[in-house]
Amino acid sequence: MQPHSLNQKEIAEVSEKLRCIRKKPPANLDMQFEKAHDAVFAEMDCLTCANCCKSASPMIFEKDIERLSKHLKLKPGAFIEKFLFLDTDGIFAFRQIPCSFLGSDNYCSVYEHRPKACREYPHTNMRKMHTLLKLAEKNLHICPAVTKIVACIENA
Numbered sequence: 016m017q018p019h020s021l022n023q024k025e026i027a028e029v030s031e032k033l034r035c036i037r038k039k040p041p042a043n044l045d046m047q048f049e050k051a052h053d054a055v056f057a058e059m060d061c062l063t064c065a066n067c068c069k070s071a072s073p074m075i076f077e078k079d080i081e082r083l084s085k086h087l088k089l090k091p092g093a094f095i096e097k098f099l100f101l102d103t104d105g106i107f108a109f110r111q112i113p114c115s116f117l118g119s120d121n122y123c124s125v126y127e128h129r130p131k132a133c134r135e136y137p138h139t140n141m142r143k144m145h146t147l148l149k150l151a152e153k154n155l156h157i158c159p160a161v162t163k164i165v166a167c168i169e170n171a
């Protein structure tokens with residue numbers, strides 16, 4: 016399946032908008048993001064995309080390791096050895112990109128047990144969104160939904 020196309024001109028415009036929002040975030044920023052996130056994902060078919068699973072590795076935390084290793088019937092140490100590496104910030108991430116659990120049909124084979132960061136991606140429906148605007152700017156280059164979501168946000 017082909018991923019959603021990313022429009023570079025649109026990304027540049029939305030990046031600029033995010034920089035303006037960062038300078039003076041509106042008071043209702045979390046509420047605006049929540050509304051836009053829900054509206055955009057109601058229309059988005061992630062199964063025709065999977066760009067996130069194909070081009071970025073989520074951060075993996077202890078609870079994720081416990082849950083995934085139990086599901087895969089592996090000891091946590093064996094799971095770490097097989098699937099993870101420690102990044103330069105000392106945080107675990109998946110060794111392989113695209114993700115080893117992504118199927119050719121774009122389904123996640125561990126969906127019910129997937130890492131917290133996968134569940135929360137692209138992190139546009141979180142509290143304190145003003146602290147996540149740099150991350151949103153980075154994710155513009157991966158996730159077509161982020162461009163659409165930020166386009167809906169009204170500046171202060």
Ligand code: SF4
Nearest residue numbers: 061064065066067158
């Ligand atoms: S979250 Fe974004 S990048 Fe991931 S599959 Fe959905 S639209 Fe694509």
Ligand code: SF4
Nearest residue numbers: 068114116117123133
């Ligand atoms: S665990 Fe599943 S949702 Fe997370 S990156 Fe891998 S395939 Fe995608």
